[in-house]
Amino acid sequence: MQERTAQILEAAVREFIAGGEPISSGLLYRHHDFGIRPAMIRHELEELVRKGFLEQPHHSAGRIPTDRGYEFFAEKMLQSEEFHSSAEGRDKHLASLFEQRAWDDLLEEISSQLGILGVVSSPKEEVVRKDGLENLIENLDWETPGEVKSVIRDFVELEDRLKMFGGKLHGGAIQVFIGRKSPITKSKNLVLVAGEYDIGDEEVLVLAIGPKRMDYQKTFNVFRCFNE
The missing domain is CATH 1.10.10.10 (Winged helix-like DNA-binding domain superfamily/Winged helix DNA-binding domain)
Structure with missing residues (x-):
């Protein structure tokens, strides 16, 4: 192009x-x-x-x-010099919550900041934590009642889908799945951002599930602070 x-x-x-x-x-x-x-x-x-x-x-x-347009936009942003610049401006509070494994507080904070559903999956603890369904629903552009049901179904079935398909998200770098390309959400209206991180002796998967019109730059900056 x-x-x-x-x-x-x-x-x-x-x-x-x-x-x-x-x-x-x-x-x-x-x-x-x-x-x-x-x-x-x-x-x-x-x-x-x-x-x-x-x-x-x-x-x-x-x-x-279109979904292809959003994919181009997200990929371009992830490859930008701004994204790969120094740690200046990164959220030290979020990084601290991550390092302390304060998962509930971390999810509440990022859900509030980004208006998304936040998820942390720890295979070692065999626990999936999630927060922010209300924020997600408030920020989606609804066209039919069926879309609300689809998102709620994704929320309810999230843990089972992570067990079945979560392996597709273990890629190390930040991954972005637009619409139905997501392996764990089925709603065409959602975006899944996934990042896998090593903390101590365990691997942790952090997910942000939001609308296609989510603030991609702000979301990527949140994920970036977990690498420090």
Whole structure:
């Protein structure tokens, strides 16, 4: 993908996460300087729709990200220099809770900060802790009552699914699964962020389950502080 096209896609995803409304070429022209006119931005957006990174709702002239668009955005953010920079600015309080294995306090804190469902799985203790279902439900964009049921079902069945499919999450680095690509959640509306960490003599799996419009940068920064 050409650099300018990637910049336009990244900007479109950021704008949609921030506002929740379909993104137009005029909005991108007003908020960003790509060095081209709105008509050319519109052409780039049409190409991104054709390639499957964006889609255009029938009722709107704007575009919204597809799962592929979110995947591109998340991967680009994980590879950015900002993500791999020094530890300055990392949350020392969260890092301290992690080091102390204060899992309940840690989950309450990250769930509150990020508006997501937080999960910690410790195979050694054979315990799965989770917190933040209310925060998750409040932050999701609902279209039908069935979507609420799907998310609640994911919450109820989470421990059994971790036992069955949790091995797919043990990759060391931060992993991001958009929509139905997640091995342990089935709702198309969710994003799963997973990180595996060594603490003392045990491996701990930390999960953040949130909406597609979650604050990816803030979430990744939280996970990054567990590496210190």
